[in-house]
Amino acid sequence: MDEQEPIDFTTLVRRTKILTGFTPEHEAVLTQVRGELRPHLPAVTEAFYSVLETVPKARPFLAGRVDVLKKTHLMWLDSLFSGPFDEAFARQMYHVGMVHVKVKLPVEFMQGAATLIMTELTREVAKVCGDDAEHQAAIIASMNGVIGFSVAIMQESYQASSLAEELEKFLAITGMSRVLFNNLALAYK
Numbered sequence: 001m002d003e004q005e006p007i008d009f010t011t012l013v014r015r016t017k018i019l020t021g022f023t024p025e026h027e028a029v030l031t032q033v034r035g036e037l038r039p040h041l042p043a044v045t046e047a048f049y050s051v052l053e054t055v056p057k058a059r060p061f062l063a064g065r066v067d068v069l070k071k072t073h074l075m076w077l078d079s080l081f082s083g084p085f086d087e088a089f090a091r092q093m094y095h096v097g098m099v100h101v102k103v104k105l106p107v108e109f110m111q112g113a114a115t116l117i118m119t120e121l122t123r124e125v126a127k128v129c130g131d132d133a134e135h136q137a138a139i140i141a142s143m144n145g146v147i148g149f150s151v152a153i154m155q156e157s158y159q160a161s162s163l164a165e166e167l168e169k170f171l172a173i174t175g176m177s178r179v180l181f182n183n184l185a186l187a188y189k
Contacts, residue, residue, distance in 0.1 A: 007094065007156075009087040016090070016152045022145035027085050029142040033128075034081035037139075040124035041077045045070050047120045048113070061105055077117075080146045093150045097157030107158045114151045118144060 017023070049070055052058045062069065076096070079089070100110065121143050129136035 009090045009094075012094075012153065012156065013085075013087055013090045016149055016156075017085075020145055020148035020152055022085070022149040026142035026145040027083055029138050030081045030146055031083045033139055033142075034078075036128050037081060037121075037124060038078065040128065041074055044077060044117065044120040044124060045074045048073065048116055051116055052113075057106070058109065061103060080143070080150065085146065085149065090153050093153040094157050097154030100154065101157055107155060110151055110154055114147050118147055 049062075049066060052062060053066070079092070083089075097110075122140055125136055125139045125143070129139065
């Protein structure tokens with residue numbers, strides 16, 4: 001995977017923001033409410049891991065690591081309200097995805113986890129906003145955008161990993177060297 005083309009994070013960010021509907025207005029809302037929501041983020045992490053620990057297929061990924069994972073998760077949650085949501089943020093999300101790829105976490109866990117997290121965040125937002133439905137809706141839409149943005153970039157690493165695996169299989173089957181393949185690929189650009 002090291003020899004594949006470098007990722008154009010500028011294009012990835014632009015494309016992913018369009019696909020997820022994550023706007024500059026959403027970014028502004030998230031950074032504005034960070035102070036209000038930050039004290040509620042540990043409850044989200046606790047609820048998330050409480051659910052994960054009941055999923056038999058998730059247990060091998062958690063065994064002996066829950067406390068460390070909770071700390072990492074909490075830092076990630078905080079980053080969702082910190083900004084900026086730029087190429088550096090995308091690189092970090094891609095790295096998180098690659099860590100999930102390396103431990104062989106099934107990709108479907110990422111979408112399921114995003115849904116669990118969004119549910120818990122929505123509960124906490126309701127506590128913070130009270131009867132202010134307009135403010136609550138703006139925060140929820142913004143959280144939905146940033147979580148969709150983050151997960152889409154994390155899943156990009158799964159796709160890159162899958163392509164790299166397929167290329168390695170092709171090279172092994174054909175007996176073609178990586179150098180020859182790269183030279184042929186360059187000739188057709």
